[in-house]
Amino acid sequence: MSTFSLLFIAVLGIALLLFLVIVVRLQAFLALLLVSLFVAVIGGIPPAEIAGVIQTGMGNTLGYIAIVIALGAMFGEMLQVSGGAEQIANSLVKKFGEDKAQWALGLAGLVIAIPVFFDVALILSIPLVYSLGRRTGRSLLYYAIPLVAGIAVGHSFIPPTPGPVAVASLIGADLGWVILMGLLAGIPAMAIGGVYFGKKIAGKIHLDVPAEMEEAAPPPQGTPLKDLPSFTMVMTLVAVPLVLILLNTVLGVALPEGNPVRDWMAFIGHPFTALTLVTLLSFYFLGTMRGYTRNDIQRIATKSFEPIGMIILVTGAGGVFGRTLIETGVGEALAGAMAASNLPIILLAFLIATVVRVSQGSATVSMVTAAGLVAPAVEMANYSAPLVAAIVIAIASGATVLSHVNDSGFWLVGKFLGMSEKQTLQSWTVMETIIGGVGLIVMLIVGFFL
Template sequence: MSTFYLIGIAVAAIAVLLFLVMKLKMPAFIALLLVAVGTALATGVPMQEIMPLVVEGMGGTLGNVALLVGLGAMLGAIVEKSGGAEVLAERFTARLGKERVGPALLLASAVIAVPIFFDVAFIILVPIMFSFAKAAGHRSPIYVGVPIAGLMVFIHNLIPPHPGVTGSSTLLGADLGLVTIVGLLICLPIGVLTYYASKVITSRRDFPIAPAVQRNFDHAGAADIVVQDRESPGSLKAQVITKPGAVAVLTMILVPILMISVGTIGAIVLEEGTSTANAIAMIGQPAFALLVAVVLAMYVLGVRHGWGREELGGVMDSALAPAAIVVFVTGAGGVFARVLTESGIGDSVSESLISLGVPILLLAFLLATVFKVAQGSGTVATLASAGLLQSTVTDGSYSSIQVVLIVLAIGCGSVALSHINDSGFWIFSRFMGLSVADGLRTWTVLATVIGWTGFLIIAGVWLLVS
C-alpha cells in the first residue's frame, strides 16, 4: 500500500474516533475497539487475524496498566479517605501560602517523576492534587493536575533511567550521564513554561468534570466513613476516623517511590544475575512497590487510626470501580495503537522522511512524532526512531554533545501531539474527570507546546555547538 493511502487511513480513523466519542457520545471503550477493527480491515490485515490482534493489543496493555492503576487507586483511596491528603494540603498551605502551593507541588512532582514512571507517579499524586487544588481555592483539580501531568510526562520521555531515553541513548551511543545533565537543564525552562502555559490553557474556558470526580474533589480529604451499625441492623451511622499525621502520610507516598528508585539504581550499579541484584530488581518493580505501600497504608493510615476491617475493605473495593473505567479504556487504546503499528503507517512515513534528506536533528524529532501519533507509546516511538537512525548517527562524525541532542530531540518528538491512542491521555483525562474533547484541549495542547518548545531549545543548542 502507498504511504499516502496509509496516512489517509490513519487520519480518517482518528477523525471517526473523535466523531464517535465527542459527537455521538459513544463510550470510548466501544469506539476505540470499533475503529481499531475498521482500521485493520482498511489496511489489509487478514480478517482471521484481526480479533487475535485485538486480544494481543488489549492484553499487552492491561498486563501492566491494570496492576498499577488498581493498586494506585487503592493507595490513593486510603490516603484520601483517611484525611491524609487534606492534612498535607493544610500543612503546605499554612507554610507556603495559597499562591505557592501549586508551584511547590509541581516541583515535588518533577522530583518524583525522575525515577518513577509517569502513570505510577501520577496515580499516586491524584488525591494530593485534589486536596491541594481545594486548599488553594480552585474550582477544579485540573488547575493543579494539568501542569503536573505535562511536566511529568516530559521528564518521563527525556530523563534516564526511563526506558525510552535510556534505550535510545544505548542505540545511538550517547553518554547517559551527559543525557541526564542536559535533559535536566532543558527541563528547567520547560517547567516554567508548563506552569504558565497551563494557566493560559485552563483560564480560557470552564472545564466541567465528571460527576463522580466532582464528588471526590468536593469531599477531598474527608475522613468520615459510613458504616453499618451492628446494634441497629439496617441503620447507618457516621464513624469519625482520627486523621493521621503529615509525616505518616508522606511516608506512605514515598515508600513506593523510594523502592522503585532503589531498583533503578541497583540495576545500574549491581552485577546482573547476582542474588542481590535479583532481590533489588523485585523490590524496584512498580507493581510490587505499590503492593507493599498499600499493605503498609492499610495499617499505618487505617487500622492505627480506628478503621475496622470491613470499613477498610469497603474503601479499597470502592476505589476499583472508577479505576476499572481507566483500565478498560486504556486497554482499548492499546488495541488501537497495536493496529496502527501493524498496519505499517509509522514505517512508511519514516522511510519517506529519510529519503527526503531532512536534517538529522529535525528528522529525529519528526520521526518520533510520527511514531507517537501512529501508535501512542512514547517509549516505542523513541526506540523505533533511534533504531532507524542508528546507522546514520553511529557512522556520522557527530560530537558527543550532538549525539546527546539527537537523543533528546527524539524524546521531545515522543511527547508532542500525544492524543487518544496514548495511555497517558486516558489516565490523565479520566482521573481528572475530563471529557475527550477537554482532554485534547488540555493534555494534547500542552504536550505539543512543550514538545515543540523543547525541540526548539535543543535546536538552538545545536547551532551553538556545531
C-alpha cells in the same frame, strides 16, 4: 500495499476515530475498537486472524497497565479517605508561609496528583485557595493557578498516575526513567505556568470566592482541624514507590547483569512490587492504625476501582490500535514517514498528541492515540531507555496544551473559581499550554544530548 496507501489508511483511521468521538459521541473504548477493526480489514489482515490480533493487543497492554493502575488507585483512595492528601496541602502551606504560598500550593498539587485523580486533588485542595484569597484580598487566581498547575503536572507527567503509565506501557518505556523525565520537565513547568503566570494573570483578573462555594471554605481560624495523619508519614508513603522504582532504574544502569543486588532490586523496584508494598503499608498506617476495620479498608479499596475501569479499557483499546497498525504494515510506513520528515521523534509525538487533544478534548484518548501511532517507530528505531521516556513526556505535554471547551477540566476549574468561559480561556487554557510547551522544550533539550 504501497507506502502511500498505508499512510492513507492511518490518516483515514484517525479521521474515523475523531468522527466517532466528536460527532457520533461514541464512547472512546468502542470507537478505538471499531477503528482498529476498520484498519485491520482495509489493511489486509486475513479475516480469520483479526480477532487474534485484537486479543494480543489488548492482552499485552492490560497485562501490565491494569495491575499498576489498580494498585495506584487503592493507594490513592486510602490517601484521600484518611485525610493524607489534605495533610500534604495544609502542611506545605504552613511550612512555606503565606508569602510563599504559591510555591507551597504548586508543590502540594504536584504531590497529591501523583496518587490521586485530577478532580479529587482539586476538590481536596481548593478550600486552601479560598482561605488564602479571603485572608489576603488577592485574586483567587494568584493561588489557584499554581495549585492547578501542580495538579496538572502530577496528573500528566509523573507515574503512577494513569496517563504516563498508559503511554509508557504502549511504547515500552521504563517507568523509572519516565519519573525522572517527568520531574525534570514538570518542576519548571509548574514554576513557569503556575507561579510566574499565576502572578501575571491575577493582576489582570480579580476573582473572589464564588458565593455558591462559600460553604466549601475551611472552618474559621481557631476551630480545631480534624485529626489527620502526620505529614512525615504521608510523604514517606508517597515517596516509597517512586524511590524504589528509581533505584531499580539507577542500579540497572550502574551494576552489571547477574549482580545479586541488581537482581533483587529489579524485583523490589518493579512497579508491581513497589506499588503492592505501598498499598499494603497504606492499609496499615492510614487504615488500621487510624481505627478503620478490615471491612472498612476492603470497602475503600473496592470503591477505588470505580473510576479506573474506563481508563484501563481505553488504554487496552489503544494497545489494540497499535498492534493493528503493526500487523497491517501501517506502523512500518508511519515509522518510515517519520524518519523521512527529519523532525525529532519527540516533536512528532508532541504534535500528534496535540492534534488529537485539540480535536476531541480528552487527554487520555489523545495520549493513547498518539502512543499507538508512535509505538511502531519507537519499536523499530531501538531508542535508548531515557529517550523513550522523553517521548512519553512529549506525548503527555501534547495532551496537556490548549485545553478548551471540549475538556472536562476546563469546566471543572471554571466552576470552582466562578469564572466565565472567556476568563477560563485566559487563565486555565494559557496555563495548560505553558505547561505543555515547557514540557516539550525540556524534552527537546534532553533529546539533543541523548
